[in-house]
Amino acid sequence: MIQRLQTLFLALATLLNLSAYFTPIYEKAMDDPQQWIGLGLAISLMxxxxxxxxxxxxxxxxxxxxxxxxxxxxxxxIGFGFCTGVLFSLGGIGTYLWDEALGTGLVFLGLIFQILAIRFVRKDEELVRSMDRIR
Structure with a gap:
């Protein structure tokens, strides 16, 4: 289980989502007067x-x-959409919003790792099918 590469990708995606809770983009989302934005971000990442x-x-x-x-x-x-919405509501990517852009980038990087995990699970499935054909 641990030696498979997709396990590493999924664990990294989980850690990146967890680290997004400690970035300023999460704080800005929770400080929003409309509470559904912060809650939507928190629930979707969880x-x-x-x-x-x-x-x-x-x-x-x-x-x-x-x-x-x-x-x-x-x-x-969905979580990336919430992060992007909060980032653009703050005024877009400017000189003073690099911390918020970092939080959004962490969520996007987690998505990339999930896509890589899907790719490697499919490669494992193809390998198992090819081994069954050989028998």
Whole structure:
């Protein structure tokens, strides 16, 4: 389980989502007068983290693992949308908003790692199918 590369990608995506909670973009989202923006960001990142961890332990059923990672990527995109919305509501990417852009970049990097995990799970599935054909 640990030696598979997609496990590393999913763990990194989970850690990046967790680190997004400690960036100024999360603080700005929670300080918004409309509470649904901050709560939407928090909930979408939390669901993405939990489904990443669940999909790590589904290594025996690769098709089910791909489905879980896709759902996680969906919530990751929603979280990235919230981060981007908060960033642009602050005035876009300027000289004084690099910390907020960093938080948004962490969420986007987590999405990239999830896409890489899907790719490597599919490669494992193709390898297993090719080995079954050889037998």
């Amino acid at each position: 669901i993405a983290m939990v489904s990443n961890v669940v999909s790590i332990f589904l290594y025996k059923n690769r098709r089910n693992q791909i489905v879980w990672i896709k759902y996680s990527a969906l919530f990751q995109v």
